[in-house]
Amino acid sequence: VARLCVCDLLVAQCDTNCCCDPDCSAEDFSLFTTCSIPVVIGDSQLCSQKAAVYSLDVEANPPERIFKLIDQVNPSIFCIHATNYEQALYLKSPEIPTAENFDELLDKFGGATFSAEPDSWNLDPDAQNPSEANETSRYEYGVPVQTEDAFLRLPSPVVSSWCSDANPAGFLVNQATKCIRSVSVEKCDSIQALSMLFYINSSILAVPKSSQMVNITVQSIAVQSVNGMRTFLSSGEALRLPMVLDGLCINAVLGVNYHITHTDTGEIIEAVAAFVLGAISREALSIEQSFEISFTQENTQPVPLSGNPGYVVGLPVRAGFQPQGYPFPAAFLSNKHGQLTILHSTSTQDCLAAQGARAPVLFGYNMISGCKLRITAAMKCQPLAQTLLDVLKGQSFPEYVASFGNSQAQDVFDWVPITQLHISEQMISHTLQSSCQIPVSLGIEVKWTKYGSLVNPQARIVNVTATITSTTLKQLPSGRERIIPITSSVVFTDISSPAEPSYKAWPTINIKLPFDFFYPFV
Amino acid sequence: SSQLSSLPLHILLYVNGVYYIFYFLATLAMIIYKSQVFSYPDDFLAPDLAVLFLMAILEVPRLYLGFKGNLTEAEAPLGLSLGLTVGSVLLCVYLLLWQSYVLWADVLLNAVLLATYGLESGLKVTAIAAFVS
Numbered sequence: 001v002a003r004l005c006v007c008d009l010l011v012a013q014c015d016t017n018c019c020c021d022p023d024c025s026a027e028d029f030s031l032f033t034t035c036s037i038p039v040v041i042g043d044s045q046l047c048s049q050k051a052a053v054y055s056l057d058v059e060a061n062p063p064e065r066i067f068k069l070i071d072q073v074n075p076s077i078f079c080i081h082a083t084n085y086e087q088a089l090y091l092k093s094p095e096i097p098t099a100e101n102f103d104e105l106l107d108k109f110g111g112a113t114f115s116a117e118p119d120s121w122n123l124d125p126d127a128q129n130p131s132e133a134n135e136t137s138r139y140e141y142g143v144p145v146q147t148e149d150a151f152l153r154l155p156s157p158v159v160s161s162w163c164s165d166a167n168p169a170g171f172l173v174n175q176a177t178k179c180i181r182s183v184s185v186e187k188c189d190s191i192q193a194l195s196m197l198f199y200i201n202s203s204i205l206a207v208p209k210s211s212q213m214v215n216i217t218v219q220s221i222a223v224q225s226v227n228g229m230r231t232f233l234s235s236g237e238a239l240r241l242p243m244v245l246d247g248l249c250i251n252a253v254l255g256v257n258y259h260i261t262h263t264d265t266g267e268i269i270e271a272v273a274a275f276v277l278g279a280i281s282r283e284a285l286s287i288e289q290s291f292e293i294s295f296t297q298e299n300t301q302p303v304p305l306s307g308n309p310g311y312v313v314g315l316p317v318r319a320g321f322q323p324q325g326y327p328f329p330a331a332f333l334s335n336k337h338g339q340l341t342i343l344h345s346t347s348t349q350d351c352l353a354a355q356g357a358r359a360p361v362l363f364g365y366n367m368i369s370g371c372k373l374r375i376t377a378a379m380k381c382q383p384l385a386q387t388l389l390d391v392l393k394g395q396s397f398p399e400y401v402a403s404f405g406n407s408q409a410q411d412v413f414d415w416v417p418i419t420q421l422h423i424s425e426q427m428i429s430h431t432l433q434s435s436c437q438i439p440v441s442l443g444i445e446v447k448w449t450k451y452g453s454l455v456n457p458q459a460r461i462v463n464v465t466a467t468i469t470s471t472t473l474k475q476l477p478s479g480r481e482r483i484i485p486i487t488s489s490v491v492f493t494d495i496s497s498p499a500e501p502s503y504k505a506w507p508t509i510n511i512k513l514p515f516d517f518f519y520p521f522v
Numbered sequence: 523s524s525q526l527s528s529l530p531l532h533i534l535l536y537v538n539g540v541y542y543i544f545y546f547l548a549t550l551a552m553i554i555y556k557s558q559v560f561s562y563p564d565d566f567l568a569p570d571l572a573v574l575f576l577m578a579i580l581e582v583p584r585l586y587l588g589f590k591g592n593l594t595e596a597e598a599p600l601g602l603s604l605g606l607t608v609g610s611v612l613l614c615v616y617l618l619l620w621q622s623y624v625l626w627a628d629v630l631l632n633a634v635l636l637a638t639y640g641l642e643s644g645l646k647v648t649a650i651a652a653f654v655s
Contacts, residue, residue, distance in 0.1 A: 047626055077627045078555070085566050242534040 002069055003051045007037050019054035030062030041072060047079040048072070081148050092517050102419045105225045119256070127348055138266030139208055143169035145260070145268070147202040147211065152258075155179055155193065165193065169258070169293050176292040185282045193289075199256050201443060216258075219272035224254055224443035228277055240277060247282050254278040259452065269298060301306040306363060307405020310451065310458025313364035315405065316340070317461070319398035319444070320415070325420075341394050342444070343488045345369040351391050358394050361444070361490050363405075366390050370487035377478040381436035384473075392442040392468065392488050421467040437470040442488040447497050451497035462495065526595045531645040533534050535588045538638050542585075545631050546578050549617065557621045566622045577613040581604055585632045588646065604646050609641050 006020035009069050014024040019035035034056065041051040048312045051072040056063050060138065140146070145152040151168035156177035158164040163179035181193055192198045195220070203213040221233045226248075240251040255276035262268050280287055306315035319340040341358035351371035361367070400415040407414035424437050450457035476482060477487065553570060556562055584606035591600030618624070618632035 077630075078625050080623055081626050081629050082624040084620050084624075085562075095587075110579060178620075252589075 001040055001042060001050050002067075004039070004040050004052070006040070010267070015298050019056065019067075019194045019402055020052070026064065026209050027062075029056070029065040032063070034066075035065075035465070043080075044072075045080050047074050047081050070086065074210050088379075128237055139171040139174045139268065140266060142170045142206065145171055145244060146205045147210050148205070149202050152204055152293075152427065153199075154258075154293055155181075155289065156291070163193065163289060171262075171268075172295050174294045176290070180286045180288050181250070182286045183252070183284065185244060185247065185249045185280060185284075188242050188252065188280070191242075194249070194252040194280075196251075196253055196277075199253065199275075200273055204260075204268055204271050207266075214268050214271050216271045216273050219259070219274045221272070223277045224276055224278040226281065227233065230276065250278040251277045252280050252287070255290040256292070258291075260293065261294050261298050262295060263298055265463055274290060305406045307459065309324040309404040309406050310460060311363040311405040311448070313459075314362050316360040316365050318402035318407065319400060319418075320402070320403070320409070321396075321399050322415075325476060340398055340444075342490055343371065343392060343394075343442075350374070352387065361446075363446075363448075363461075364492055364522065366489070367486060367489050368489040370485055372483050373486050374479045374481055374483050375476065376474070377476040379437065379471060384471075385436070385438045388439050389468070389490055390487065391438055391486065394465075397466075400508055401461055403461050404458070416461055419463070419465045422470065423467060424470040425472070436473040436475075439468045439470045440484060440486055441469045443467045443469070444488075444490045446490065446492045447495045449494070450499075454499050454501075457496075527592050528645055528649040528652070531589075531592050531649055532589070532643060534638070534642050535585055535592070538642060540579075540637070541638065542581050546574070546637055548631060549574055549628070550624060552627060556625070570617070570621050573613050573616050577610055577617075580610050580613070580617070584610060584651060588642075592649060596649050598651070600646055600650050604643060604650075605626050607639055607646070608644055610638055611636065614639065617649050 003021035005018065006023070008021045008023070009015055010023075012023055012029045015021050015033050017034055017036045018024070019029070019032065020037060020040060036056045038055060039051055040047050040186055049054050049072055050072055053068045053070055057066050070103045077226075093100060095105060115208075145168065153165050154167050154169040154175060154177060155163040155165050156167045156175075156181040158167070161180045161425070163181045167176065168179075181191075183191060183194065188194065200216040202220065206212040206214050218239070222230045223233060241250045242249055242253075244250075249465040253275060257274040257276075259272050259274070260268055261270040276290075278287075281453045294446045302435070306312060306318050340361040342361055343352045344357040346353075346357050347369075349372050351373045359367070359369070371391070375384075387515040398418065400417055403414045403416050445463075445467070446461055447463040447465075448459050448461045452458045471484075553574070557567055584603050587599040587603040587606070591597070591603060594653070614632055614635050618629065618636070621628065
């Protein structure tokens with residue numbers, strides 16, 4: 001026991017705070033703060049055994065290690081006095097594989113898991129089959145979308161930037177990829193990946209391993225000219241195949257945008273593709289193709305979620321307005337009005353010059369931005385205050401923020417109102433209320449909490465407070481100017497309460513006497 | 523006195539009987555406890571249980587013969603009881619020394635039982651000597 005040391009991990013080197021390490025010298029011991037292992041003992045159930053006790057004497061200067069070998073006595077009456085079974089107190093040493101027992105050991109331990117009880121090894125193969133049958137009846141997140149021959153391909157760059165056609169599209173995984181494909185005008189019509197047919201010829205299986213097919217229809221075709229201008233073709237659904245014309249290869253696929261509609265049970269019901277066709281000139285050796293796939297549930301509006309259900313760090317905080325009665329999400333991806341935004345610092349740092357540059361507030365990212373305001377004597381107070389308020393808050397500052405990343409517009413209780421506070425800093429010498437107040441900083445504090453189960457907590461926004469701090473503007477003597485900094489910041493605070501474990505309720509004994517138990521007397 | 527039966531032997535046999543019931547139940551309970559708490563494979567558990575039950579089986583005729591021999595003042599049953607006591611002593615020594623796990627409580631119980639057997643044997647020998655002569 002005196003020679004055993006569990007914390008001695010480094011060979012020929014002193015481990016910190018390891019008092020039993022033989023590689024440590026007295027100077028090393030004087031630098032330790034505690035002993036990570038105070039006692040080294042065998043099985044504590046023995047009645048009497050030797051124990052090595054290590055401690056640091058911090059009173060002495062320098063601190064030194066004290067090592068004592070004592071007899072530890074177990075006072076319990078059920079302590080082990082003696083054993084006649086040698087393997088009682090030691091771990092079982094595993095069987096050494098030999099030529100004879102190798103097959104048997106491989107059966108026992110060769111799988112991914114094995115349990116201590118030999119009886120349960122035979123039960124696992126039977127248990128696997130029922131669960132497999134459930135999975136094939138619908139698509140789940142991430143499962144490759146299957147087509148007639150293989151998978152729905154979304155060409156993407158794999159190791160280098162060259163397109164690889166073997167990348168399957170995952171169900172409900174919205175992706176956008178760009179990759180380079182090598183082309184030549186001579187082989188224009190023989191390269192499959194340039195023709196529209198390649199992307200829509202195999203139909204998608206509605207459910208994995210089923211025979212129900214969903215054809216991919218062409219939603220729209222845009223033709224991109226050599227100088228980059230795109231024109232939408234009127235919805236003639238005729239396929240345009242690549243061909244050589246005047247030394248150019250026209251109708252070559254430059255981009256495909258798949259849009260798949262699914263039900264809420266994981267079944268695909270519709271698939272459309274929008275193409276961008278272009279022309280390849282003779283000198284071009286490679287073209288860049290871009291592919292995108294997006295999934296929408298049927299009968300819903302595609303709103304980009306910021307999490308499902310809890311917010312995901314890095315995704316924008318969804319916000320909206322409440323016109324007469326219902327919160328109305330104004331946050332479609334292309335429409336920047338009504339997003340919770342914060343002033344975006346520009347290189348010029350002049351508040352009045354760069355109005356309108358805003359950055360979206362991303363969940364979990366504390367941001368601070370600002371600009372400098374140059375005040376001259378000629379500026380009037382009220383218009384200046386209004387302009388600064390616009391600079392700080394933006395054109396349409398939302399009134400409500402979504403509590404969860406996937407809050408729908410119809411659920412009134414899933415939206416949190418933004419509390420607006422005004423703080424005015426009064427200068428000590430000025431007690432007049434009538435002096436001019438201009439807002440100088442906007443602080444948005446978002447309080448969020450962890451919600452849900454302990455193993456998979458979801459972020460939920462509980463409270464949003466927007467605080468505008470104003471300060472008084474002293475009238476400047478003419479000709480002089482002042483520069484004051486304007487700041488806006490967003491802070492995310494985690495106010496989760498500590499997790500409470502919940503236990504299954506004890507079963508209660510429900511004894512009730514029959515109604516007429518006390519019959520003669522009642 | 524005309525009574526040759528030994529009163530101390532009778533008392534001791536009676537106490538032995540009561541104590542043995544307690545001893546058997548306690549040892550059985552401890553073996554069950556050991557099999558749950560420690561690693562007690564079956565081929566080590568079987569001999570220990572067999573010895574305990576064998577001792578219980580031996581104890582009944584041993585005590586009966588002892589009582590009978592003492593009360594009827596006959597040497598033969600008492601001598602037979604002494605012989606069975608030797609067997610019981612051996613089994614008790616096994617449980618004291620050669621069990622798979624000997625707990626401190628085991629040591630106490632078996633030591634008391636051995637002491638009882640020893641005292642009993644001495645009293646039986648004295649009684650036999652008294653009956654024979």
